[in-house]
């Protein structure tokens with residue numbers, strides 16, 4: 749199957765949309781924006797302790813690209829930390845392995861093969877308020893409960 753070389757394969761979605769400093773109101777205008785591939789590289793290298801070669805293979809990119817994304821991610825996180833800025837995880841050149849949905853009422857999450865339709869009701873609580881996490885994280889929705 750042909751696909752654009754620039755897309756980085758993503759194996760999971762972040763738990764939260766972003767972080768904000770204690771004692772400060774959220775200010776998304778000044779928020780540092782961490783791209784999804786930057787989040788994924790931090791997750792794989794710093795959290796799961798994988799080596800760069802392995803991460804490159806998982807994300808379908810070269811090893812120098814992984815290093816470049818990793819450096820950029822660390823620079824952004826340290827900027828947020830040092831300058832006391834909130835940050836959002838959003839956007840990026842990514843291809844999802846599966847599609848992720850979340851119930852707005854009970855926060856139950858499901859992931860489905862990419863060719864399946866969005867579920868109509870939550871299997872945990874029956875709510876019909878199902879949102880696509882791809883829309884929220886990849887395109888940036890700014891109106892679901894994760895974004896407020």
Ligand SMILES: [Zn+2]
Pocket residue numbers: 851852853854855856870871872873874875
């Ligand atoms: Zn639910």
Ligand SMILES: [Zn+2]
Pocket residue numbers: 883884885888889890891892893894895
């Ligand atoms: Zn959202």
